[in-house]
Amino acid sequence: MGQDNMREYKIGILYTAIAYIAWGVLPLYWKLIDSIPAVEILAHRIVWSLVFVLLIILISNKGKQLVTSLKEIFKNKIKLVGIIASSILITINWATYIWAVNTDHIIDASLGYYINPLVSVLLGIIVLKERLLFWQGISFGLAGIGVLILTFQYGSFPWVAFTLALSFGFYGLTKKLAKLDSLIGLAMETMVVAPIALIYLGFLHNSGVGSFSGASFDVKLLLMGAGVATALPLLWFASGANRIPLSVVGILQYIAPTISLLLGVFLYQEHFTKVHLVTFICIWAALLIYSFSKTKLLTSFQPKFTKDKSLGA
Numbered sequence: 260m261g262q263d264n265m266r267e268y269k270i271g272i273l274y275t276a277i278a279y280i281a282w283g284v285l286p287l288y289w290k291l292i293d294s295i296p297a298v299e300i301l302a303h304r305i306v307w308s309l310v311f312v313l314l315i316i317l318i319s320n321k322g323k324q325l326v327t328s329l330k331e332i333f334k335n336k337i338k339l340v341g342i343i344a345s346s347i348l349i350t351i352n353w354a355t356y357i358w359a360v361n362t363d364h365i366i367d368a369s370l371g372y373y374i375n376p377l378v379s380v381l382l383g384i385i386v387l388k389e390r391l392l393f394w395q396g397i398s399f400g401l402a403g404i405g406v407l408i409l410t411f412q413y414g415s416f417p418w419v420a421f422t423l424a425l426s427f428g429f430y431g432l433t434k435k436l437a438k439l440d441s442l443i444g445l446a447m448e449t450m451v452v453a454p455i456a457l458i459y460l461g462f463l464h465n466s467g468v469g470s471f472s473g474a475s476f477d478v479k480l481l482l483m484g485a486g487v488a489t490a491l492p493l494l495w496f497a498s499g500a501n502r503i504p505l506s507v508v509g510i511l512q513y514i515a516p517t518i519s520l521l522l523g524v525f526l527y528q529e530h531f532t533k534v535h536l537v538t539f540i541c542i543w544a545a546l547l548i549y550s551f552s553k554t555k556l557l558t559s560f561q562p563k564f565t566k567d568k569s570l571g572a
């Protein structure tokens with residue numbers, strides 16, 4: 260690797276790691292305004308994300324690119340449906356995450372983002388017709404066992420974890436199919452749902468029950484800053500992920516749920532039982548196997564009858 264390539268690689272690692280660290284500590288941010296209803300926080304997050312992203316687009320002279328992309332989207336029905344779908348999915352994801360953090364379900368949220376990579380692979384198999392390696396199949400089995408243990412022990416399905424994992428998994432799929440610049444894509448997605456968010460906030464204000472008008476200056480700044488907290492990690496991630504291999508991104512992505520899990524257990528004292536431990540061990544083992552599934556370490560132990568049917572075989 261040349262000196263310039265090594266420099267780009269290090270910058271890529273730095274930006275990507277910072278993005279995942281930011282996502283990992285995001286519960287700290289939402290906890291600062293946990294007295295405000297999750298739906299109202301979501302509405303502010305959508306509106307101020309759009310404002311912040313549009314400012315960045317103007318500063319970086321990407322206004323023409325946004326206009327051109329909008330014209331192309333309206334001419335292409337598939338891409339238009341993709342943008343609408345991705346905006347709905349990311350809204351569901353944001354709403355669930357904010358609610359989970361502010362109602363003491365951070366552990367469930369972290370479980371969702373541990374499961375998410377496996378959901379993404381599964382969607383790739385089903386939708387994009389990608390093929391499954393033998394050890395990837397084993398990792399899915401382990402993850403499934405962990406989730407089943409948690410479900411049967413508590414008698415209820417871990418819907419928070421799966422809503423986050425599925426919404427973000429499908430969101431990633433729609434983004435892959437739409438093939439838009441991350442900044443432009445986020446602007447379009449927030450444009451779709453921002454009118455609804457504005458109507459909702461206007462209704463709250465006119466009804467005299469909105470939190471923003473009567474809030475302290477600090478809380479107002481936090482609500483407005485939700486746009487910055489949303490957009491900056493995405494920009495860091497986009498800048499970093501373009502400089503490093505996808506396999507490295509795949510390893511770094513576990514930084515965020517690990518930080519969230521530690522925050523939930525040690526800072527916010529959420530209940531972490533032996534059943535949770537068993538479930539997480541299954542998920543961690545599954546992710547470890549999945550991460551090494553294409554390396555010589557495991558492919559050398561892969562049954563012969565699966566090699567011809569696997570990716571990269």
